[in-house]
Amino acid sequence: MDEIEERRHYDELLDQVSGPLMQGIREYVSFAPTHTIYPDGVISNFAFSGADQAQPLWRYPDLNSHVIFISDIISRTLTEQMPKESQYLRNHGNARQVLKEIVEMPDHQADRIICSIQQNQDNVLAKEMPILQKPGIWAAIVEAVSREFNDQVH
Numbered sequence: 001m002d003e004i005e006e007r008r009h010y011d012e013l014l015d016q017v018s019g020p021l022m023q024g025i026r027e028y029v030s031f032a033p034t035h036t037i038y039p040d041g042v043i044s045n046f047a048f049s050g051a052d053q054a055q056p057l058w059r060y061p062d063l064n065s066h067v068i069f070i071s072d073i074i075s076r077t078l079t080e081q082m083p084k085e086s087q088y089l090r091n092h093g094n095a096r097q098v099l100k101e102i103v104e105m106p107d108h109q110a111d112r113i114i115c116s117i118q119q120n121q122d123n124v125l126a127k128e129m130p131i132l133q134k135p136g137i138w139a140a141i142v143e144a145v146s147r148e149f150n151d152q153v154h
Contacts, residue, residue, distance in 0.1 A: 008077075013069055017061050024057045025050045095148035102140050104132050117145050 001009070015143045022029075028050025035045045048054075096110045105113075109129065116125055132141070 001072075010069065016065060017063070021054065021057050021061075025054045028053060080121050091149045095145045098144040099141055099147060102144060103137060105129070105131075113141060114145055117142055118149075 025048070028048055030047045030049075032045045032047045037042050037043050079135075092111075092114060095114050096107060099105075099110050099113060113125060113129075113132075123132055123138045126138070132138050
């Protein structure tokens, strides 16, 4: 399921709960002529006078569809996204290490160089890090970082 389809599906799930709720409480919803500042900082003129009528409607809603939806998202995260992220983090750590074997630098600078290489930005950091202007240094860094990402970079 792609992101747009997933959002649409989630909106439909919300409608499954909010539709019946709104049908049962619509007559208790109004908008006051003045705004109120609520304890959470929200400022609104929304007025609701049917808490007692709404309680049975929202107290025990059927959220089975929501649980299945969230379960699918968690499953996809664990089986698809986390392994990819783990591989990326492993590659990034290795790339940082081999880069620092070529030129010693703090992690944050190494991370910026790796990001620059991944975005195909040719040595845009040379002005900030003059060592990158020395002959052969940038090419060696790009080669080493690319090797760690299995040539998925640059």
